[in-house]
Amino acid sequence: MLVMSVRTRFAPSPTGMLHVGAIRTALFAWIIAKQNNGDFILRIEDTDKKREVKGAVEQIKESLKWLGLEWHEGPDVGGENSPYFQSQRLDIYKKYARQLLEAGHAYPDPYTQEQLEEFRGQSKNSNKPFLFRDYRPEFSDKSIEWDETKPLRLKVPEVKPYSWQDEVRGKLSAGPEALDDFILIKADGFPTYNFAHIVDDYEMKITHVIRGEEFISSMPKFLSVYDALGWQPPKFITLPPVLGKNGGKKLSKREGAMSVLEYRDQGYLKEAVFNFLSSLGWNDGTNQEVYSIDEILNAFSIERIQKSPARFEPEKLSWLNGHHIRSKSIEQLFETIKNQGLETGAKFWPEAAGKFDNAYKTQVLKLVQERLKHFDELPQLTKFFFEDQPIDLELIKNNKQLSRFSMDEIKALLKQTIDALEQSDFSIAGLTDSLNNLLQQTSQKPGVLFSLVRIATTWAPFSPPLAETLAVLGKETTIRRLNIAISNWESATRN
Numbered sequence: 001m002l003v004m005s006v007r008t009r010f011a012p013s014p015t016g017m018l019h020v021g022a023i024r025t026a027l028f029a030w031i032i033a034k035q036n037n038g039d040f041i042l043r044i045e046d047t048d049k050k051r052e053v054k055g056a057v058e059q060i061k062e063s064l065k066w067l068g069l070e071w072h073e074g075p076d077v078g079g080e081n082s083p084y085f086q087s088q089r090l091d092i093y094k095k096y097a098r099q100l101l102e103a104g105h106a107y108p109d110p111y112t113q114e115q116l117e118e119f120r121g122q123s124k125n126s127n128k129p130f131l132f133r134d135y136r137p138e139f140s141d142k143s144i145e146w147d148e149t150k151p152l153r154l155k156v157p158e159v160k161p162y163s164w165q166d167e168v169r170g171k172l173s174a175g176p177e178a179l180d181d182f183i184l185i186k187a188d189g190f191p192t193y194n195f196a197h198i199v200d201d202y203e204m205k206i207t208h209v210i211r212g213e214e215f216i217s218s219m220p221k222f223l224s225v226y227d228a229l230g231w232q233p234p235k236f237i238t239l240p241p242v243l244g245k246n247g248g249k250k251l252s253k254r255e256g257a258m259s260v261l262e263y264r265d266q267g268y269l270k271e272a273v274f275n276f277l278s279s280l281g282w283n284d285g286t287n288q289e290v291y292s293i294d295e296i297l298n299a300f301s302i303e304r305i306q307k308s309p310a311r312f313e314p315e316k317l318s319w320l321n322g323h324h325i326r327s328k329s330i331e332q333l334f335e336t337i338k339n340q341g342l343e344t345g346a347k348f349w350p351e352a353a354g355k356f357d358n359a360y361k362t363q364v365l366k367l368v369q370e371r372l373k374h375f376d377e378l379p380q381l382t383k384f385f386f387e388d389q390p391i392d393l394e395l396i397k398n399n400k401q402l403s404r405f406s407m408d409e410i411k412a413l414l415k416q417t418i419d420a421l422e423q424s425d426f427s428i429a430g431l432t433d434s435l436n437n438l439l440q441q442t443s444q445k446p447g448v449l450f451s452l453v454r455i456a457t458t459w460a461p462f463s464p465p466l467a468e469t470l471a472v473l474g475k476e477t478t479i480r481r482l483n484i485a486i487s488n489w490e491s492a493t494r495n
């Protein structure tokens with residue numbers, strides 16, 4: 001038996017910015033090809049020139065590249081089915097259109113707009129849905145001429161119910177009312193989606209068509225074209241819709257659905273976005289949620305693509321991203337932040353970090369790796385490592401324990417801290433000892449003393465463990481900041 005190699009495609013129309021829901025389709029198609037050592041083809045369906053959005057093709061390509069969904073054939077890489085822009089394949093569609101015409105499966109639409117309106121009115125008056133085939137013109141001559149100034153329509157080969165197999169939804173069917181003599185080639189010479197994609201899928205030897213459920217209702221029409229051309233349809237894999245997190249509504253920007261490139265620019269990892277997208281409509285039946293790309297490639301199966309809608313939860317993406325950030329070595333993470341920053345022009349590190357070397361930044365990164373959810377949180381989480389921060393009395397006021405102390409008491413505690421830390425070697429172990437001794441000396445609880453020292457050296461609502469933080473800040477900065485805290489804090493409370 002001839003085993004055909006698996007060929008899938010992603011066929012976006014460049015009519016707007018591709019958001020994550022659309023990219024999910026590409027990801028599933030890429031996984032299915034990759035898993036089977038097959039080919040993944042990128043085809044741009046640009047037959048509706050009026051709706052085309054400038055820059056959309058670039059955005060599509062950049063999104064796929066960033067996620068690692070490299071295409072084996074398509075724009076920029078070429079392939080034996082070039083060109084991969086439908087607008088450059090008009091002759092191919094016309095060739096098959098003429099084949100249908102000659103076989104008696106197509107005819108030019110002779111009607112004017114007014115006549116069509118009249119037919120619509122007639123159908124409405126008799127309470128029937130409008131079907132063009134009810135008004136199909138009679139052609140006396142067997143060989144019908146088509147001068148390409150009129151639209152060319154399919155002549156439905158057989159008006160009959162259709163049923164077909166969907167790899168996800170099982171057996172589906174529709175009655176003959178779903179069939180009509182739809183337009184194959186428009187008067188402007190461009191094909192319709194309904195026709196062009198079938199010709200391309202055939203020419204490009206696509207074995208699995210993976211797309212959203214909005215195409216299910218047109219399946220009988222598609223199948224009638226396959227019949228008219230005598231072609232074997234590919235396998236159909238219908239992905240479930242992706243709903244906003246509140247359900248019901250279609251996924252929108254308000255629900256947190258951004259373009260993939262916006263996620264990249266905010267400092268999400270591609271591994272996390274990949275992991276997240278793969279979970280929109282697929283699971284392997286276990287409770288596992290965090291997967292590497294390789295693990296997904298191993299675990300994925302078409303049988304486990306779900307029928308029911310998937311829910312888009314931005315919080316889950318954030319959570320996954322945190323996991324993937326933590327699973328990287330500190331060197332890998334540092335490099336990724338650097339490269340993603342160069343790629344996007346985003347300044348993930350705070351401005352002041354520019355004056356510090358990579359070794360210092362790596363130490364800082366190590367301390368926030370645990371907490372970091374996406375790279376654009378870095379300035380907020382790390383700025384105090386790079387420059388002295390303005391004092392923020394709210395931090396003291398909001399701290400139940402510290403707000404009870406008088407300024408003199410606080411001053412005394414900070415002075416004692418300075419004296420103790422002057423003796424420290426500022427290794428983590430040394431600092432831990434000094435701080436513990438200080439607890440005994442001052443008879444304070446860690447919750448009080450350590451909060452005070454943390455606030456006075458960082459002025460941040462959260463910071464990594466104290467000894468580690470001070471070790472990275474170093475002796476000179478720590479002592480300086482404690483002194484600044486004593487003097488500035490005093491004047492700030494007086495005002």
Ligand code: GLU
Pocket residue numbers: 010011012013045193197210211
């Ligand atoms: N150009 C269609 C779209 O962007 C492609 C649908 C398909 O995959 O067949 O929706």
